[in-house]
Amino acid sequence: MATIKDVAKLAGVALSTASLALGEGGRVSPATRQKVLEAARELNYQKNGFAMDLKRSQTRTIALILSDLSGPYFSELIQSVQDFALSRGYDLIACSSVGGQDSTAVKFLREKRVDGAIVLAHNVSNEVLQESAREGFPIVVLDRVVLGDYLINVLVDGEQGGYEATKYLIEQGHRRIAYISGPVNSYDNIQRYSGYQRALSEHALQELKKWNVIGHFTQEGGFQATKMLILQGDLPEAIFYANDEMALGGMKALAESGIRIPEQVSVIGYDDIFQSQYVQPSLTTIRQPKYEAGSMAAHLLFQALEGQFVNKSYKFSVELVERNSCAPSLVRK
Amino acid sequence: MATIKDVAKLAGVALSTASLALGEGGRVSPATRQKVLEAARELNYQKNGFAMDLKRSQTRTIALILSDLSGPYFSELIQSVQDFALSRGYDLIACSSVGGQDSTAVKFLREKRVDGAIVLAHNVSNEVLQESAREGFPIVVLDRVVLGDYLINVLVDGEQGGYEATKYLIEQGHRRIAYISGPVNSYDNIQRYSGYQRALSEHALQELKKWNVIGHFTQEGGFQATKMLILQGDLPEAIFYANDEMALGGMKALAESGIRIPEQVSVIGYDDIFQSQYVQPSLTTIRQPKYEAGSMAAHLLFQALEGQFVNKSYKFSVELVERNSCAPSLVRK
DNA sequence: AAAACAAATCGAAACGTTTCGATATGTTTT
DNA sequence: AAAACATATCGAAACGTTTCGATTTGTTTT
Numbered sequence: 001m002a003t004i005k006d007v008a009k010l011a012g013v014a015l016s017t018a019s020l021a022l023g024e025g026g027r028v029s030p031a032t033r034q035k036v037l038e039a040a041r042e043l044n045y046q047k048n049g050f051a052m053d054l055k056r057s058q059t060r061t062i063a064l065i066l067s068d069l070s071g072p073y074f075s076e077l078i079q080s081v082q083d084f085a086l087s088r089g090y091d092l093i094a095c096s097s098v099g100g101q102d103s104t105a106v107k108f109l110r111e112k113r114v115d116g117a118i119v120l121a122h123n124v125s126n127e128v129l130q131e132s133a134r135e136g137f138p139i140v141v142l143d144r145v146v147l148g149d150y151l152i153n154v155l156v157d158g159e160q161g162g163y164e165a166t167k168y169l170i171e172q173g174h175r176r177i178a179y180i181s182g183p184v185n186s187y188d189n190i191q192r193y194s195g196y197q198r199a200l201s202e203h204a205l206q207e208l209k210k211w212n213v214i215g216h217f218t219q220e221g222g223f224q225a226t227k228m229l230i231l232q233g234d235l236p237e238a239i240f241y242a243n244d245e246m247a248l249g250g251m252k253a254l255a256e257s258g259i260r261i262p263e264q265v266s267v268i269g270y271d272d273i274f275q276s277q278y279v280q281p282s283l284t285t286i287r288q289p290k291y292e293a294g295s296m297a298a299h300l301l302f303q304a305l306e307g308q309f310v311n312k313s314y315k316f317s318v319e320l321v322e323r324n325s326c327a328p329s330l331v332r333k
Numbered sequence: 334m335a336t337i338k339d340v341a342k343l344a345g346v347a348l349s350t351a352s353l354a355l356g357e358g359g360r361v362s363p364a365t366r367q368k369v370l371e372a373a374r375e376l377n378y379q380k381n382g383f384a385m386d387l388k389r390s391q392t393r394t395i396a397l398i399l400s401d402l403s404g405p406y407f408s409e410l411i412q413s414v415q416d417f418a419l420s421r422g423y424d425l426i427a428c429s430s431v432g433g434q435d436s437t438a439v440k441f442l443r444e445k446r447v448d449g450a451i452v453l454a455h456n457v458s459n460e461v462l463q464e465s466a467r468e469g470f471p472i473v474v475l476d477r478v479v480l481g482d483y484l485i486n487v488l489v490d491g492e493q494g495g496y497e498a499t500k501y502l503i504e505q506g507h508r509r510i511a512y513i514s515g516p517v518n519s520y521d522n523i524q525r526y527s528g529y530q531r532a533l534s535e536h537a538l539q540e541l542k543k544w545n546v547i548g549h550f551t552q553e554g555g556f557q558a559t560k561m562l563i564l565q566g567d568l569p570e571a572i573f574y575a576n577d578e579m580a581l582g583g584m585k586a587l588a589e590s591g592i593r594i595p596e597q598v599s600v601i602g603y604d605d606i607f608q609s610q611y612v613q614p615s616l617t618t619i620r621q622p623k624y625e626a627g628s629m630a631a632h633l634l635f636q637a638l639e640g641q642f643v644n645k646s647y648k649f650s651v652e653l654v655e656r657n658s659c660a661p662s663l664v665r666k
Numbered sequence: 667a668a669a670a671c672a673a674a675t676c677g678a679a680a681c682g683t684t685t686c687g688a689t690a691t692g693t694t695t696t
Numbered sequence: 697a698a699a700a701c702a703t704a705t706c707g708a709a710a711c712g713t714t715t716c717g718a719t720t721t722g723t724t725t726t
Contacts, residue, residue, distance in 0.1 A: 051712035091437035104424035111382030144449030275608035384682035
């Protein structure tokens, strides 16, 4: 691999002059620049990024760290962050934290291979975040509250979401409302669940443990959980799935058992993923301002990067999207 | 930021000893290692990744370059590449080539910030790929044929896919088959379209230009294109959408106009994206072995990285997934 | 024509590591 | 007890850039 040294030699100038000529606004004579550029082309010279980053100790790159690069959930978020980063002349790289503490993502954080990061990955521990964030290296955390210097939290109010979803079902006259849970210790799940509980207790309703089944936030999990609910014999009037993917699986299970939605059971989801509007019947759900949150996260990160003051915590509220998977309860005697 | 120099000083050892102690199998006395580790902890030392990469001139990271990080299409691919990379002790970073020649992605290629790359991004030019690939820096290209040293092609046979889809419709008795196109100069679109043409001409069928409408591979585009088709008054018996996203949009347009699928019009898509099985009616489509292709790409990349011989080109075939959006044509007189 | 200045070029240091050959220390062999 | 060896530590060079202050060259002012 040709280095700038080779280029300089071929062009017959000093190393530093070559660097100047190759750079942006260097004050070199046009003739010299020409010579250097030609030499570079001839040698197929490409600058070594690491050497540059090392010297400059700045990368103009931010990382978006996700627990999983795939999955419909992240699309919108990635998009918004990318749009914003690009508009500020920064590069964005997405890295996955699969592998937990040994993942690419954590390596990027620890070793400061980027100028800052946005994190939405529950498998990156608070400690890592707290240790990594520092002067000149801000981190925006999207999926939980974690306190520390140079750490900024952007939250979507899951408790409110859980509350709204449940309240909506209650207002439709339902009283017996099941909750299909995500992983029990997931921050998102805990939030949504506690909103569900608040709505129930505000209306003096009982929570039935046998209707609280774990579906792991996956479609398959939602399917299985719903099958279990059906097998128990005593069907609830409405089911609140802690995310849309589980709701989709659940609807499939209900359909297979010949149970009509929303006539026999009302179903509500959470997330408003893309396919929710295409399922039959279309799924009533809670929409999270993902694009907005991503955009806000990016915004805050850049502010922090530029040394401006930023609040340490922001919270978004959610919105109920009414579709066709819920119907008023028939008046019971 | 503390450097290894500071650590060494605090621990009272030489710089090189500190480096040894911090590294893996360095031959240092346990006592020294202990001292160094403690000093490092105290100073909250984190190694500088760039300096390391520069010295080592190896990153143990590969890049997956996509034209767009979002979108359901890439999920499976990302997953498979990631699984594979992880199993080989490599990190994966995904970067987007939004921004074309000035994008993060191209920068990563040019500046060799990774050890190798897998590219599925039509907005990265052949020239960039050819210039970037070199000894010790192999590139696997997924979406087109591009020749050169250290360049490896993995293709999914789009021509065959277009052919199969069209042939299936013909075998169901349809004769008047519309093609809703992606961007006209997209490699994928050209492939699929030429398969469509081959199937038609093999069965001595005419292609009607007015039924070849551009839908840009987006849902909105498919919707608009279909609206146009409907407005023309003369509806085809079957529509081949060059991807599922357009088909989804198209189905919505048909439904809005009260046209029944598949009774009045058969619809076939391409890609088998996740939501295709959930739309009503479920969408018959062409499934590409995306996971397999990604896995193969990763496989080949590592072989090349290890200096093993690899073939320069691989081709996968596609598979028709029969669902409910197509029906045999009623016998016409 | 000498002095003053600006522009272009150069040399050297620095960024923070890793690694190699050399030295110092301690242990075994003869 | 001297010689031979293994082990632990050290110093210095190297990776490929950028950048700063110094030097050279050429141009303008007095």
